[in-house]
Amino acid sequence: MDRNALLKNKILVVGCGRFGASIASQYSLKGKNVMIVDNEASSFDKLSENFQGYKFVGDCTDISVLRKANIETAKEIIIATGSDNANILIAHMARKIFDVPEIYVRLDEPESETLLKGLKIKAIFPFELSYDEFERLGGNK
Amino acid sequence: MKIVVAGGTNAAEYIIKKFQNSTNELVIINNDRANAEQIARDNRIPVFYGDASRKYVLEAAHIEDFDVFISVSNKDEDNYVACLLAKKVFGVKKCICIVTNPNNVEIFKDLGIDSVISSTQLLIASITSETSLETLVKTMAFEDNKIVLTEVGIKANFEICHKRLFEIQFPKEGTISCIYRKPRVIIPNGQTMVLPKDKLFFVSSPADEQAIINFITRKAKE
Known part of the structure; x- marks a missing residue:
């Protein structure tokens, strides 16, 4: 195999919703090598105008799409599709099959974290974070 | 057996019909309300309405x-x-699922699902076994492909044809399990003679299968 192919230096963002799009845009702004994948080409409209990374249309619950998106050379993957189950499946593939060094997953349901335990996968819960912010702003006193 | 059937419409109903009897205990989980109600009406089994990929739903279903x-x-x-x-x-001791993407069969097994079934893969397997009728070889795999049972149709021009088994140096890597000679099944011994139109069944590992097929189908010297 080409030695460069094994060099893990890319950032892969899966799912171009608001969350995925803003992460990909921020990374791109910092000049990082970023690839974003979504199964709808129109989702890429959410990326910032200055986005310099790669865009790829495909369903990342399919391992062949992950391979085409160069997951083998990813040092970091941010998984943020709209489905917790899809995110868990992709995270498991990223850890157990490709062993991506850094894995972040967006989850709606706190309960969904059960299947991620012990896998060094970092979970982000937007709804809980929103609630924390709500309290910080003075809500629910 | 105690069986949970999660999701699905036609597939769920079909599984219920096949497994519903006095020895099995069935529980249904379905996240389509109309479907769940229909199943509950038609069958005397517990039906839980909800998404089976949510922990609290599985908790409720005990x-x-x-x-x-x-x-x-x-x-x-x-x-x-x-x-x-x-x-x-x-x-739960054994988990089985269907997949629409045939790529997922191996992936899901690697990730811990006991049995994964793809209709596309079954379709292709069936086509392959239909076409292999020409070469008269059929294979059935057991234990996740670690053991195969292979059927080979015998032709008159094979070297082993018209020989008794003790005269044949059958490869050590496989054993002849039985011979089907219409209309009966023969459990062979050394005296059994291989005849044209016999169907010979042997058991082996997949790695050795082809070498054994080659041995059986070797043509007699002119």
Whole structure:
């Protein structure tokens, strides 16, 4: 195999919703090598105008799409599709099959974290974070 | 057996029909309300309305000591998560799911699902076995492809034809299990003679299968 192919230096963002799009845009702004994948080409409209990374249309619950998106050379993957189950499946593939060094997953349901335990996968819960912010702003006193 | 059937419409109903009897205990989980109600009306079995890939739904269904969890929704990732939860969190002994993407068969098995079934893969297997009728070889795999049972149709021009088994140096890597000679099944011994139109069945590992087929189908010297 080409030695460069094994060099893990890319950032892969899966799912171009608001969350995925803003992460990909921020990374791109910092000049990082970023690839974003979504199964709808129109989702890429959410990326910032200055986005310099790669865009790829495909369903990342399919391992062949992950391979085409160069997951083998990813040092970091941010998984943020709209489905917790899809995110868990992709995270498991990223850890157990490709062993991506850094894995972040967006989850709606706190309960969904059960299947991620012990896998060094970092979970982000937007709804809980929103609630924390709500309290910080003075809500629910 | 205690069986959970999660998701699905036609598939769920078909499984219920096949397994519903005095020796099996069935529980149904379905996240389509109309469908769940229909199943509850038609069958005298517990039906839980909800998404089987959510832990609290599985908790409500009390599946802890079940033997088999079958997930037949049309989304591969939902089946995956439901099966893993059933196995890892609730300790169900065996989990089985269907997948629409044939790529997922091997992946899901690697990731811990006991049995993964793809209709596309079955379709291709069936086509392959139909076409191999020409070469008269059929194969059936057991134990996740570690053991294969192979059927070979015998032709008059094969070297082993018209020989008794003790005269044949059959490869050590396989054993002849039986011979089907219409209309009966012969459990062979050394005196058994191989005849044209016999169907010879042998057991081997997949790695040795082809070499044994080659041995059986070797043509007699002119």
